[in-house]
Amino acid sequence: MYLTAFPNEFQQALPILQQIEAHGYEAYFVGGSVRDTLLGKAIADVDIATSAFPAEIKEIFPKTIDTGIKHGTVTVMQHGIGYEVTTFRTESGYQDFRRPDHVTFVRSLKQDLQRRDFTINALAVRADGLVIDEFDGLADLAAQTIRAVGNADERFHEDALRMMRAVRFASQLGFDITTDTYVSLLHNAELLQKIAVERIHTEFEKMMLSANWLIGWKLFVATGLIKNTPFFKDYLTGNYPKFVATQQPLMDEAAIWTLLGEGFSLTLAQQQQLLHSWKSANEVIADSQHTLAFSRLLQTNPQPGASQLYQVDATIIERLATIWPILQLDADFTQLAIHYQNLPIKNRHELAIDGQTLIQKLGLKPGPEIGQWLNQVEHAVVMGEVVNHNEALIEWIKQQTD
Template sequence: MLAPFKQATPLLDIIEAAGFEAYFVGGSVRDSLLAREISDVDIATSALPEELKAIFPHTADIGIQHGTILVIYNGEPYEITTFRTESGYSDYRRPDEVRFIRSLKEDLQRRDFTMNAIAMDKTGELIDPFNGKQAITMKQIITVGDPDERFGEDALRMMRAVRFVSQLSFTIEERTLAALSHMPHLLENIAVERKLTEFEKLLVGPSNNEAISILVQTGLFNYLPGLSGNGDCVSRMARCNLVGLAKAELWALLIHQIGLNDREANGFLREWKLPLKQIKQILKTLYWLRYRLNNEWTRISAYDAGKEFMVSAERLLQRLTKLKTSSEAELFKVFDQLPIKSRSELTLTGADLLSWFKEKPGPWVNHYLRLVEEKVLTGEVANVKADIREWLDNCNLKLEKD
């Protein structure tokens, strides 16, 4: 038994000693069968939330209405959930009614896919009433029971199915895939934030090409922000070599394939409700990709882009064209040979300019600093304060005071 399970086994012992059943369930069991890394474990039990709170002295109500409490044991947090059934998914997102039960099999029956409907006891024995282990062996994503019912209960499960294709390199079983194709409209009922979580996991998975193709094949893409009607563009992305691309690079590539301008790209990312910091990173990645599609690196552009965005632009260029691209080592050499790497390395400061020209602060200060940066980068002026002062005096620039 893997270390995370061994570490959590005492909780199962304590629950069983109190007269209840307890098992490891869900993704941790699945991932252990796939020999994937396990970060934490989930526990399901026949004990009711109030009974669990009577057993363990340190708990927190994190989802008690759905039977989940947080137990702190030996300083570590564990989510423990009471066996339950769910019914009445009128909004295609959440159950209208949750009923606590004492049956493990009924609890497993409400889960999305057979590979996630496996339990394991403290000895490592599997309880697998829906043949989830077989599905894992066959590398298939199969719903527990009728796929129409499972996706009708929570439409986000359709995105989860495709996300697992990307993450696990599995295929989707025929009936399950057919249901995806005639139910994608149910995604309209799902919050953007929930779609985003699944989509980003899908983007960075090792089989993202296949997953993106399934989004187009099933029509699910039409119910994702900004993608409706852009099936050809999404398909083009699926045909690119996506191996080794970071999340921001994948977003930038998607936007480029759709053909959005800067304003439209910003609106597209905001529609996805991405954090502002992430939007800025993606837009900057996109900017330098488009620069590189039409230009070679210069000292000034390398300085403005920085190592990170130079590498990103080159990676994306490699996926989009047959142009000769530079290796990471070559890019780093270009950047490392620059006479300055940031404005802070200039011997000139804004205070110097104000003192020399006896003018009030204004946009002209930044304008002059930029001019000097460019001259230093191109080697026309040495990064020596006296040389810069002499160049400024001789070039007779007109101050921009407004």
């Protein structure tokens, strides 16, 4: 088949393919960009594969960067945009289950496509729009199935992260995993322990933030992959939470870890341990901990007062509004959001006075006393005991000292 129209991203990169062809070599758009084009989805990155060797690419184009030349990748700069151009290659000897010990450059597109993970990612498009399909990827796209290229056991032994990619694609695309590939997932799940947690984390986050995240989660559990990831491999006894499908996707990474914290009834300390073991960013850890803490508060006090609402922010309320229905918990988050927005201030920076004001207006000396007064004023404003105006706050402090 031929593509009748190229997306803008392909149009912009098309001169690269044409130049390579003009020098007597083959060149194709490959991988996820082809898959997403055929599915009518937005393209993330444009990858180009070619029969030209890296040295030959560098001769064709005036401006290149040796991005990963050892593995055949050269970045070609075109109008300020970098495009990765990779030589057709074969790979062998995956002793660490993630990287090939040997890479051999070849001139055959089929040999190059044969090393890829899934048939829907093993498609190529020529400059004239011809779609090259050596492994029935078009049929699998039409059937909405995820199938390993060739022998699934071999593909997963080459790079065990491909197992996470399988459940991630099922989640993102809403596709089914074919029986042979699924069985291979079951047999090889333990290989995931060979993979760096940072790589697993990236795939897991993409899976959980997709529209069909529940599909991916169920596969992640059913295949045993979860038992081979940090924290869960030591913590779980096979008692998994029953999440309920909702129309609204999880809003961010902190929502993922809050959902798991509630789903597995983790303490705040256990959630923190989970987040550290998955090498989460400090900001994500803080957001997740604050959100889980407020979730626990709401379960004991569905109508928190001003001082309690002041400890959170609008994002935490919005985050829990997407999480609680999944857990079959109920709260009036619309009303909570209104109450939060009606707070006189949302943080100390909004106070009409600061330490310098106290020094100038009240003659206080720099030191701990300044912070103590600001704490008292902040609380009084939040509780509605005094309006947040400079003069009113100064007068309130004077009254407290009388």
